[in-house]
Amino acid sequence: MLYSQRDTLRSARWMLLLTLLTIFTLVMAACGGGGSEPAAEEAAPAEEAAAPAEEATEAPAEEATAEEAPAAEEAAPAEEEALGSSLIGEIEGPKIITDEANFPAEFAEAPMLTEMVDSGDLPALADRLPVPSDLLVIQPVHEIGQYGGTWRRGFTGPADGQNGHRVAGGDRFVFWDAVNFPEVVPNLAKSWEINDGGKEIILHLREGVKWSDGEPFTTADVMFWFxxxxxxxxxxPVRSPFFNVDEGATLEATDEYTLRFTFPFENSLFLEVLGSSVNVFGGQAIFGNTGMGGFAPAHYLEQFHPDFADQADIDAKVAEEGFDNWVNLFKDKNTWQRNPDLPVLTPWKTENPITTDNWVLVRNPYYFGVDTDGNQLPYIDRIS
Structure with a gap:
């Protein structure tokens, strides 16, 4: 077998060499040699026939060139387009309105919520939104939307949490601006102060924001998490290097709506960290199941935490739900995809959990955002 392989390899090399020599010979023959002269002689009459045509058109061509010259001088050099602009086009995104003078004065809600208000199952819209000066006002990308409908999406199964995160993970303190990156824009925090080069950062939360069950969201929920x-x-067990308490980072609440972060060094980029997808402050929806996120609904989760609930009661819940310990129970209860009872701050909340045949989200009646016409967001009733 070895001899046969060597023989085959040797034959292949000779065939390749012969092929290359043949190609080389043909190329040389085409580029030179006696055979080309008769062809040139045969072509001569054609060149002579073309001569009158050249004489007839030579002068006008020169005149045309002379006339075109000024236009060539006037033409400005073409500007070099931004890298990738031809691939993505103009970047667009919603705009956060921060000037109270441009806030809407009247408000509207989805018809499905009006029905719930009329039946007595839901408070009036004015009682569900933040105080008027603390609303999150969003200017839509193109036009004011229409209420209703179901957003259909792909769903691959219980591990497909990212599908929901992409549309309903909007529960961070601040965000990077959709168009003017890396500018930071308000979200749960309406404003901030950066002091002493970033050694101290103050966040002011919106007053009147509520969890999806109607309970108020305050700094108490942030401090419960912390x-x-x-x-x-x-x-x-492993804390984030972006908020390293072992190196002196601290967090405290100075009142119901004010948070104070301090660092032993200048941390001027911390606001950008808050707006990123870094897990420590990346929001409850995406990172609550890991114990991260930056805040959590204390009024709901305290019943599963040994610092607040009786251990015997917690152990009974652990056994009933089929978990090994209180930690796994607690994290499961703080997983918005799996737990429809979990209060959230996202535009939509879980109606059918991700562990069912179809993970269904329904609008959050207490969402704190409105469009520039005063319509409470989101527009779409459900995601399925």
Whole structure:
């Protein structure tokens, strides 16, 4: 077998060499040699016949060139287009309105919510939105939307959490601007102050924001997360390097709507971290199941935490739900895809959990955002 392979390889090399020599010979023959002279002689009459045509057109061509010259001088050099602009076109995105003078004065809600208000199952819209000066006002990309309908999407199964995150993961303190990156725009926080080169950062939360069950969202929910989740080594055994308490980073609430972050060094980019997808402050929807996120609904989760609930009651819940320990139970209860009872701050909340045949989201009646006409967002009723 070895001899046959060598023979085959040797034959292949000779065939390749012969092929290359043949090609080389043909190319040389085409480029030169006696055979080309008769062809040139035969072509001569054609050149002579073409001569009158050249004489007839030579002068006008020169005149045309002379006339075109000024236009060539006037033409400005073409500007070099931005890298990738021909592939993505103009970048567009919604605009966050921060000037209260441009806030809407009247408000509207989806018809499905009006029915719930009329039946007594839901408070009036004015009681569900933040105080007027603290609304999140969003200018749509193209036009004011229409209420209703279901957004159909692909769904691959219980591990497909990212499908929901892409459309309903909007629960961070701030965001990077959709168009003017890396500019930071408000979200749950309406404003901020950066002091001492970034050693101190103050966040002012919107007053009147509510969880999807109607309970108020305040700094108490942030401090519950920080003191009882982030600082609990069973829930979060490895803390984020972007908020390293072991190196002196601190977080405190100075009132119901004001947070104070401090660092032993200048951390001027911390606001950009808050607007990113870094897990420590990336929002409850995406990172709540890991104990990260930056906030959590204390009024709901305290019943599953040994710092607040009786251990015997927690153990009974652990056994009933089929978990090994309280940590896994707690994280499951703080997973918005799996737990329809979990209060959230996202535009939509879970109606059918991700563990069913179809993960269905329904609008959050307490969402804190409106468009520039005063319509409470989102426009679409369900995502399925």
């Amino acid at each position: 003191e009882h989740m982030y600082m609990n080594e069973e829930l979060v």
